[in-house]
Amino acid sequence: MNTPPSPSGRERTDGSPVRIGALVPLTPPGWVEAGRHLLAGLELAASEVNDAGGIAGRPLELVVRDTAADPRRAAAAVDELARLGVAALAGEYHSVVARAAAARADALGLPFLCSSAVLDTLTEQPTRWVARLAPAQSHGWRIYADFLLAAGHRRIAVATQPSVYWAAGAGILRDHLAPRGGTVIELDMGALTPAAVCDELAGNRATALLLLVGHPEPAVSIVTSVRRDRRLAGVMIGAPAGQPEFAAWARSLGGDGAAIPFLRYLPERLGPLGARVATALRERLAEAPSFVAFEGYDTVAVLAEVLCAHGADRARTAESWPGVAVEGTRGRIRFSRTPGIGVWQWAWPPVQVVDRDPADPGRFRILHAG
The missing domain is CATH 3.40.50.2300 (Response regulator)
Incomplete structure (x- = not known):
């Protein structure tokens, strides 16, 4: 029964x-x-x-x-x-x-x-x-912002799409970086092509571009365009939301997907x-x-x-x-109860900034920990 x-x-x-x-x-x-x-x-x-x-x-x-x-x-x-x-x-x-x-x-x-x-x-x-x-996003993305500052980045462009999540991320970065001498330049991917993003990066003298966009598109097209543009050889691409964590990223981009720092939540x-x-x-x-x-x-x-x-x-x-x-x-x-967060929160899991090793894109390098 x-x-x-x-x-x-x-x-x-x-x-x-x-x-x-x-x-x-x-x-x-x-x-x-x-x-x-x-x-x-x-x-x-x-x-x-x-x-x-x-x-x-x-x-x-x-x-x-x-x-x-x-x-x-x-x-x-x-x-x-x-x-x-x-x-x-x-x-x-x-x-x-x-x-x-x-x-x-x-x-x-x-x-x-x-x-x-x-x-x-x-x-x-x-x-x-x-x-x-x-x-919480504010915890991890502040750690990512500290990584950017430690790496010498002060003019940081963010390619964004409409979303509560992306808007919150851009706001966290701006609020954390501005008092420390950093500038966040928002690039609206609803109005720009990947080629136009390259022009904006060159014109704004940004040293880092963060992908606050979906995967595979437009993230893959943006990465490919920036990597191919000789004017931007020194620009770091980053993806705080963690897109490069998964194997599909490496399959889509190959070597172009390496050396793109992102957040992941693992201990050393x-x-x-x-x-x-x-x-x-x-x-x-x-x-x-x-x-x-x-x-x-x-x-x-x-x-x-x-x-x-x-x-x-x-x-x-x-x-x-x-x-x-x-x-x-x-x-x-x-x-525990954490200020500004309305749910019971594990404060905090381990947080790392990592990237895929250009010499071996299947291997991850730990760049920063918080």
Whole structure:
């Protein structure tokens, strides 16, 4: 006999699965490669939880929904998953999509542990229902700005597209760099071609160009144009949002995609847990795991610990965020209230500025850490 799910996510004792709703971009225009890595981490951790006996003897089940980088689709998925009786939500990579999911989770009283989205204003108002593993955008992008300054860059151009996320990033850079003698020059990619970007860079004497744009386009075309323009031989290209992390970047650009610094959220050296998980993720993905895969693993590890300790009741899960102390793949995870951020925040995961080595684009170089 099939027992219907508990819509409230309250404790059950009949051996039915404890369900976690997983929000993941798996189809375009979502960043499919990031979604694949995120899901691999979520699934690996869920498998290990079940191998260890599940949640107080009950199997842990992921109920996966594809958000496709669509905020409305994500909000509808949250509504559906709430009706299905999931104990909590996990995942999501795109910040604007995670913001929509967080708003619905808050309205429905459904715990949501966000894996990868960094937008500071993940919720408009403080909420007890949402926690986050990824560092806030303001934290990571200030570290990136410090890297730029240390490398001698004072005139920095940013190629931008309309988005809350890109606008927030440009604002963080401007606010951090201006008091330290830096200038941010915005280039609107809605009005400029990649060739026109090259002319603007030359005319403004910028020494760095940051890609606050989507991948593959227009990012790939911009990189190719700048690399081919002899006037810009000394211009550094950067991508703080992390586009070069994934193998598709190297496949698209080859050597042109190297020496483009970006942010990633890994320690210099993984501990024993991180190293073991890295090996298992590599087997699942058939390639080196990105930091997003580790974020997925850590998300389920935290939720499993909470559910084992406090049961599958949604309210008790939300109440447990401040007491979390879980050994993750990248350090000990604890949540706190951080000024200016309305969700429970891990403050902070390790942050690095890295690039692909021009001599071996499959290898990463650590340039700066914060």
